[in-house]
Amino acid sequence: MESQKLRNRNGQINIVLQKNDVAVEETSDGTYSDNNPFSHIDSDFSSFIGMTNLKKTIKEVYATIVMNEKRRQMDLSSNRQVLHMLFKGNPGTGKTTVARKLAKMYFDMNLLSKGHFIEAERADLVGEYIGQTAQKTRSIIQKAMGGILFVDEAYSLARGGEKDFGKEAIDTLVKHMEDNHNDFVLILAGYPYEMDRFLTLNPGLKSRFPFILDFQDYDLDQLVKIAKQMVHEREYEFTTEAEFKLRNHLRQKKKDTHRNFSNARYVRNVIEHSIRLHAVRLLGKENFTVDDLIKLTGKDLSLDEA
Numbered sequence: 001m002e003s004q005k006l007r008n009r010n011g012q013i014n015i016v017l018q019k020n021d022v023a024v025e026e027t028s029d030g031t032y033s034d035n036n037p038f039s040h041i042d043s044d045f046s047s048f049i050g051m052t053n054l055k056k057t058i059k060e061v062y063a064t065i066v067m068n069e070k071r072r073q074m075d076l077s078s079n080r081q082v083l084h085m086l087f088k089g090n091p092g093t094g095k096t097t098v099a100r101k102l103a104k105m106y107f108d109m110n111l112l113s114k115g116h117f118i119e120a121e122r123a124d125l126v127g128e129y130i131g132q133t134a135q136k137t138r139s140i141i142q143k144a145m146g147g148i149l150f151v152d153e154a155y156s157l158a159r160g161g162e163k164d165f166g167k168e169a170i171d172t173l174v175k176h177m178e179d180n181h182n183d184f185v186l187i188l189a190g191y192p193y194e195m196d197r198f199l200t201l202n203p204g205l206k207s208r209f210p211f212i213l214d215f216q217d218y219d220l221d222q223l224v225k226i227a228k229q230m231v232h233e234r235e236y237e238f239t240t241e242a243e244f245k246l247r248n249h250l251r252q253k254k255k256d257t258h259r260n261f262s263n264a265r266y267v268r269n270v271i272e273h274s275i276r277l278h279a280v281r282l283l284g285k286e287n288f289t290v291d292d293l294i295k296l297t298g299k300d301l302s303l304d305e306a
């Protein structure tokens with residue numbers, strides 16, 4: 001353990017640097033060398049394939065928060081980090097799943113008092129008559145206090161332009177995100193093109209969100225990795241033939257559906273459907289082994305219908 005003297009506004013004080021304060025070096029794969037102060041983040045996010053930049057941003061947020069707290073303890077100026085975020089990404093790129101994880105992480109870090117997660121869409125926030133929208137939005141915010149409010153397809157709030165009640169929902173959210181930023185995190189999420197348009201039409205909104213996270217489409221290797229992880233979690237395995245068939249199918253599907261391809265959600269649907277087909281196939285057999293129960297074969301992948 002090392003100690004170091006730092007001067008604050010009131011004079012000189014001794015800061016004892018704990019083991020965790022030792023500078024760490026990032027390795028090429030985005031993880032950290034010895035004395036990794038981010039081990040809990042690495043472990044919380046270990047099940048997410050890819051997302052290298054995103055994991056890096058989350059570590060930056062964490063480091064900033066810890067240092068702000070240390071600065072506050074030393075009577076140095078420190079700002080409480082505003083944590084509201086914008087998530088941009090195509091379908092199935094993990095926006096909702098990451099937001100849920102962040103709620104837990106912020107709770108563990110003492111940044112949120114409850115760490116729960118409330119998901120809302122336009123119908124939960126926007127009313128049908130004057131006065132109802134502000135009331136509905138406030139009531140959702142109230143429910144989300146101490147946790148994260150995640151508004152999916154946020155641009156649908158601006159759908160009807162200036163005269164639409166959605167505008168009132170946006171104004172109410174903005175007011176509360178400024179007033180309550182100490183124990184409330186707002187995440188607005190949606191598809192990249194629509195989110196960018198939404199932000200252009202609502203200037204002033206972007207600057208209130210210190211973090212904008214881009215969720216990239218998964219490449220073919222990542223999709224296959226996600227698929228293997230999903231079957232492994234369910235205690236199944238692909239045969240070599242099944243994996244080969246799946247890889248070819250995903251390559252084609254990605255090409256054909258382009259921006260509408262629903263990434264990891266599509267993979268999950270394929271797997272869940274395959275498990276059902278596997279069950280039906282085995283039901284028709286007289287005897288089967290443990291291996292039969294585990295192995296998903298090419299026959300079980302009904303890829304066109306996934």
Ligand SMILES: Nc1ncnc2c1ncn2[C@@H]1O[C@H](COP(=O)(O)OP(=O)(O)OP(=O)(O)O)[C@@H](O)[C@H]1O
Pocket residue numbers: 047048049050051089090091092093094095096097098152190226264265268
């Ligand atoms: N990087 C990843 N690694 C493993 N599984 C993932 C990853 N990203 C997403 N998934 C899985 O894919 C599924 C869909 O993810 P999620 O619902 O979070 O996507 P989304 O971006 O919110 O989609 P949408 O915008 O369409 O609502 C979930 O089962 C999630 O666990």
